Amino acid sequence: MRRRLQPGLRHRRSAILRGGHGRDGDAGKAAMTLGTQEAAGLFARTAMRGSVAALVLSGSIYAAFGADLSKEYTECLNSMTTNVQLEECSKQEIDRQEKSLTEAWKETYATMKKISERAAQTLLDEQRAWVKFKDAACLFFLSGDFDREGVVLRFGVCRAPIIAQRVEALKALMQDLSSGP
Numbered sequence: 380m381r382r383r384l385q386p387g388l389r390h391r392r393s394a395i396l397r398g399g400h401g402r403d404g405d406a407g408k409a410a411m412t413l414g415t416q417e418a419a420g421l422f423a424r425t426a427m428r429g430s431v432a433a434l435v436l437s438g439s440i441y442a443a444f445g446a447d448l449s450k451e452y453t454e455c456l457n458s459m460t461t462n463v464q465l466e467e468c469s470k471q472e473i474d475r476q477e478k479s480l481t482e483a484w485k486e487t488y489a490t491m492k493k494i495s496e497r498a499a500q501t502l503l504d505e506q507r508a509w510v511k512f513k514d515a516a517c518l519f520f521l522s523g524d525f526d527r528e529g530v531v532l533r534f535g536v537c538r539a540p541i542i543a544q545r546v547e548a549l550k551a552l553m554q555d556l557s558s559g560p
Contacts, residue, residue: 447547448539449475462531469535476542483549490556509545516541 452475455468484506492499517537520529 448472448543451475452539462527466531466535469532469539472535472539473542476539476546479546480542480549483546483553487549487553487556490553494556513538513541513545 449472452468452472455471456465459465459468488499488502488506491502517534519525520534520537522529525533
């Protein structure tokens with residue numbers, strides 16, 4: 380089932396897919412007007428069509444999600460052409476982000492525990508709630524309503540930044556904790 384874009388956004392979407400910049404003259408600005416989920420799908424389809432995925436995925440789309448993903452992910456998307464290969468790129472990026480999350484969590488929790496058992500327990504409760512959110516996030520792309528593209532690219536482009544944002548939050552907390560309670 381295909382969703383229809385609002386009439387004013389069709390021009391930007393088609394211009395971006397052709398490699399142009401839409402009416403605004405700026406692909407990133409045009410992507411932001413599409414909304415994060417539509418932009419994710421738009422740029423994923425653009426990458427699948429052989430456009431410069433490195434430019435798209437290292438700039439505009441990640442800005443929409445507010446998280447940095449790995450250089451390896453962009454390189455993987457640039458070098459792969461089949462759905463199976465592209466899906467593997469997303470799985471690998473999610474695994475990389477999960478590994479970073481585990482490392483950041485262990486360090487942050489251990490540091491918090493040294494400061495206060497009560498604060499550490501609160502942080503643990505927060506992390507458990509966040510994990511429930513993360514595990515539920517983006518599953519709609521796996522529902523079958525977004526064609527194969529939803530599984531291949533949109534799910535990874537949705538899930539990986541969520542994990543990356545949490546890693547950034549934990550690292551920021553660690554930085555704050557290192558300056559003292």
